[in-house]
Amino acid sequence: MRVNFTVNGRQQEADDVWEGESLLYVLRERMGLPGSKNACEQGECGSCTVRLNGLPVCSCLVAAGQAEGSEIVTVEGLADYAKHRDDSHPGGGCGSVCGGTSLQEARQWQAKGTDGQTGEGGQLSPIQQAFIDAGAVQCGFCTPGLLVAADELLERNASPSDADIREALSGNLCRCTGYETILDAVRLAAARQEETV
């Protein structure tokens, strides 16, 4: 079957999608967006977390056909999404209301010195920068899901308590860091966000 949706502000179409296929599979294998990771395939680990119409969900548990017509943000689009949010909706999120990126912005979009494979030279969102600065990335496999979840937390709650952070990230497993540096990164991003507002 054919599925249409918007990914990171751009209209996408996938053909010959198997009816039982997950949104995660379509993103990774058909759209060349391998940022969302495939690990448990049962919603336990959160490494496939994406925003679906604004809400963080496990993309492994969304049937591709269910995403028809929806707005999806993956880790690849997180920097653009965060920039758009800062420019257009300071202090809040646009969620599904405006779809993240306007048509105008999407048309003007171009890869700005980004190495398509490594992303080197690309712009980072504040949460991505904070993860690097706090040393919250070790093997990196859980990182994309954590970034999407943490970014959504900070969109909703500008100064989260430690309990809020733990709660928001409770669906994302990390086997390397012991989580402390991840909590540090979210606190750091929140503090920087407060400075700029």
Add this chain to the structure above:
Amino acid sequence: MDFLRPASWEEALAAKAEHPTAVPIAGGTDVMVEINFDHRRPEYLLDLNRIGELSEWEVGEENVLLGASVPYSAIMENLRTELPGLALASHTVASPQIRNRGGVGGNLGTASPAGDAHPALLAADCEVEVESVRGSRLIPIDAFYTGVKRNALAADELIKRVHIKKADGPQQYSKVGTRNAMVIAVCAFGIALHPETRTVRTGIGSAAPTPIRAKAAEEFLNAALEEGGFWESRKIITPSIAKQFAELASGSANPIDDVRGTASYRRHAVGIMARRTLGWTWESYRGEGRSSIEGVA
């Protein structure tokens, strides 16, 4: 496999009538796991995401009409006052990502004894509104669970919404698991005080082939509270009553040994949760009494 995407409830009922083997999918948090692991290859997937009314709720005089697909996160955020037990249970469901997708309809459709919503639904008292092209009917929650992962739904029926009694007293929910998130219940217990009818209702999860009520414990407690005049006096429930209630609750469990826990552990834990949740709810019932007396003064 065919992917059916009805745009309206009527279309969904027609599709289910035409293809009774179609597997309804809403949040996908059960169905997609089975498909991902190749445990299930349904002939038809019936996507309910386009039917907006399934994600709506309505707070009436006596009941909350809760759409089958209202996500757990929305229940936590919006229905804490009307459905405190279910809101607490919702908060124990998996993780934020899962709570954003899953809803009570899925718990009822799967009818796993470990579904987190069941003990709260049993304790609050509710009816499940199911519909087919033949018409609609209300199934009392006590008659809904018919076996391990089996329910009273006919092959052509879909769950539309649940008519849940609005709380008329304190409710509590307790769940045993190895961590505070992302955990399937080892066992769970829900309790609701109904001061209007002077009754207490309970629900037990993961400790019998189906979600059940601890009926003997309820009957004992209802009689003891009535006899001792506890509803009027709001005095502390005597430890012997609480102990007997816990023992009877434990006795109504009929658990098995499995990887998550042994039968004897589950029986023990059900008793502990029964005693604790009774203490918590009764304490807030007593508190309400104090504040209303102060209010009058």
